[in-house]
Amino acid sequence: MPWTTPGTRKSSKLFTRGAGATPANVAFPSAPLPYPDGWFCVGFGHEIDAGGILTRRLTGEDVVLARGASGVLRALRPHCPHLGAHLGVMGTVYGEEIVCGFHRFAFDLDGPCLRTSYGQPPPRATLDTLPVRETGGLVLVWRSRDGSPPTWEPPTIASAGRQIPRGKTYEVACHPQQTTENVVDFGHLEHLHRATLARTPNVSFEGRVCSGDFEVTRTLPRLGQVSAKYTFRVYGLGLTVLDCDLSTGVAARFFALSTPVDPWLTHFRVAATATVEPIGKLPTALAKPVSAVAARLVRDVFYVVHATGSAMDLPVWHYQKYQRAPRLAPGDGPIGRYRKWAEQFYSAPPVDRIDVGPDRRGERLREGR
């Protein structure tokens, strides 16, 4: 298994605090949770221009992203149906087609083989495509255990007037259920992130979405004590959106994106965007560029603060044992309710869905308050 995928960071010192410790994917070689189904981020839209090709990994397989001249983005399974060349390596996009460089068979980006280089009728061959969506600057690909089509849609995330997401990707020995659980693990905010909750957060679990809001105070270098109110929405186990209204007309957003790439190996992306409404007093010709510069500045500061905070979780996840029956205590967040909600994203029964009996379940997954 490759340790670090190109474009991802194992991180410099973030994981070395546990020097001598064994990463979780080595310590627990049979993954205690299977891959979840759902929408997972494989990159940002701005990473792939018209005519571009990019290979990313999702649940043990490569996914080839190809963008046609019209801007349409397609996600393809990687191997050419002719003799199996990797299209992420050998493919070239022309207009709305992809041509495999091994024998120059041309395929419509929607799949069908259009022609060969032999001047003969093309074979009845089709590229395998995967459902892909672009929203909020993210590229999301649908994954299900049996290859069945999406049973739900990702949210439409408005990106008009926002800066493109600034982000980075870490490769961590963990599972998306753990990284996403972090959102409702309010007990660690004070101790790991040095952020004090102003009140008990609101959390609800409805259908595919877990949402809520909370307010924290933290001390930042040079800025001193800062309070911020957040709303969060979690869509499945791959996509968490955290919104913060900083002041009138100034809004920032943070994404935490967990993508299972191999058993117990996750690409964890963090990214931020922001928007600043044009200042009415300025002449129109000036207002837009000034608000764009301001939005970039807000995005970058918001990104640095929150990416630094998120990075504190990395050494936890990288060495963490997945506790099937955690001994929860009063003061923990709604971990038990979260795990119950998360069960819907497995079309294979998770190994941890153990029958502990109706009266013992509450005891073993009791939520603290």
Ligand code: FES
């Ligand atoms: S392997 Fe792709 S055209 Fe032959």
Ligand SMILES: [Fe+2]
């Ligand atoms: Fe955290």
